[in-house]
Amino acid sequence: MSIQVQNVSKNFGSFQALSDISIDIESGELIALLGPSGSGKTTLLRILAGLEGLDEGAILFDGQNITNVSPKERKIGFVFQHYALFRHMTVFDNVAYGLKVRPRKERPSKEEIAKKVNDLLALVKLDNLADRYPSQLSGGQRQRVALARALAVEPKVLLLDEPFGALDAKVRKELRRWLRKLHNEFHVTSIFVTHDQEEALDVANRIIVMNNGKIEQIGTPDEVYENPKSPFVYDFLGNVNLFKGRLHNGKLTQGQFEIDVPTYLDSHEEAVGYVRPHDIHIEKVQSNNETVAATIVHIHLLGPVVQIELKRDDIDEYLEAEVTKEHFNELGIKKGDVVYIRPKQLRVFIPEDFSI
Numbered sequence: 001m002s003i004q005v006q007n008v009s010k011n012f013g014s015f016q017a018l019s020d021i022s023i024d025i026e027s028g029e030l031i032a033l034l035g036p037s038g039s040g041k042t043t044l045l046r047i048l049a050g051l052e053g054l055d056e057g058a059i060l061f062d063g064q065n066i067t068n069v070s071p072k073e074r075k076i077g078f079v080f081q082h083y084a085l086f087r088h089m090t091v092f093d094n095v096a097y098g099l100k101v102r103p104r105k106e107r108p109s110k111e112e113i114a115k116k117v118n119d120l121l122a123l124v125k126l127d128n129l130a131d132r133y134p135s136q137l138s139g140g141q142r143q144r145v146a147l148a149r150a151l152a153v154e155p156k157v158l159l160l161d162e163p164f165g166a167l168d169a170k171v172r173k174e175l176r177r178w179l180r181k182l183h184n185e186f187h188v189t190s191i192f193v194t195h196d197q198e199e200a201l202d203v204a205n206r207i208i209v210m211n212n213g214k215i216e217q218i219g220t221p222d223e224v225y226e227n228p229k230s231p232f233v234y235d236f237l238g239n240v241n242l243f244k245g246r247l248h249n250g251k252l253t254q255g256q257f258e259i260d261v262p263t264y265l266d267s268h269e270e271a272v273g274y275v276r277p278h279d280i281h282i283e284k285v286q287s288n289n290e291t292v293a294a295t296i297v298h299i300h301l302l303g304p305v306v307q308i309e310l311k312r313d314d315i316d317e318y319l320e321a322e323v324t325k326e327h328f329n330e331l332g333i334k335k336g337d338v339v340y341i342r343p344k345q346l347r348v349f350i351p352e353d354f355s356i
């Protein structure tokens with residue numbers, strides 16, 4: 001089912017939680033709603049579910065305006081952070097619940113329900129635990145039951161609110177795989193809320209980045225990571241180094257450092273160059289003035305990647321570079337060495353970009 005959010009605004013008293021949000025979601029997408037706490041993610045999800053009203057705008061499912069349709073009639077599956085499983089029911093009964101409570105005319109037969117539940121439990125690899133109660137399961141297993149239960153009723157849309165938020169990092173990773181797998185199997189249009197950028201980049205086919213009740217950017221993980229539209233998105237999606245300087249004649253200047261930025265021909269007294277750690281090139285001998293001297297203050301080995309923390313020699317600022325282990329070995333550098341760093345790729349923002 002496709003979803004259109006058209007110019008939706010929502011106030012709580014005098015506080016504007018969502019302002020003029022518009023989104024087009026195609027049928028079968030797996031969307032991450034990403035943003036800091038309070039940015040409006042849950043409010044938007046609740047509006048989609050019909051659990052919260054809206055002040056302005058409309059919600060369309062498959063082109064039909066469902067703004068005033070009840071939550072029940074929207075045929076939505078829900079998974080929350082705190083697996084709200086029925087404690088007194090077994091795993092099997094939890095998954096079967098939504099089918100068993102259907103009105104008699106729509107209810108599948110007992111055998112059909114059993115087959116469906118067993119298939120779903122096999123899919124989330126819990127078929128051997130069907131008779132257990134929620135208290136006898138780990139957090140990750142409970143969340144898999146919650147996913148199976150949400151899918152049992154064949155929802156047209158699956159909404160997940162920080163579904164893995166309460167779990168530890170390793171289990172979260174495992175559940176991301178489940179979510180992708182289930183999504184590939186069922187193709188249900190799914191939207192999940194997260195404030196974990198890695199989770200969003202890893203799982204979603206598109207990411208909606210929210211800030212202050214507004215959409216900052218919508219795009220594929222690659223687009224939002226490699227081509228952030230605003231300083232906020234740059235900052236929110238990964239580590240970044242800032243080169244604050246002056247923009248003049250296609251050059252960004254800061255202290256001793258000057259770099260050609262031919263695509264930025266305007267002049268501004270204040271501009272900031274954003275550079276990802278993996279776009280910082282390190283050299284031992286200065287090649288030109290597009291480099292700046294810095295002292296290595298910390299080296300952090302992370303398997304195949306090496307993170308290098310540096311302090312600039314000209315101003316009191318720190319930088320972070322990321323190189324492959326192989327390149328690190330070639331460089332032969334150590335803590336305390338003075339090296340020259342050069343941004344390989346730099347994105348310039350001017351003051352008005354900060355006021356989106």
Ligand SMILES: Nc1ncnc2c1ncn2[C@@H]1O[C@H](COP(=O)(O)OP(=O)(O)OP(=O)(O)O)[C@@H](O)[C@H]1O
Pocket residue numbers: 012015017035036037038039040041042043044195
């Ligand atoms: N029922 C309500 N009454 C008043 N204010 C509310 C209500 N629900 C949400 N808000 C406010 O609206 C803003 C957005 O809240 P929302 O829960 O949508 O944010 P979020 O992005 O999901 O945050 P988090 O990641 O912390 O869950 C917050 O400032 C919140 O305090």
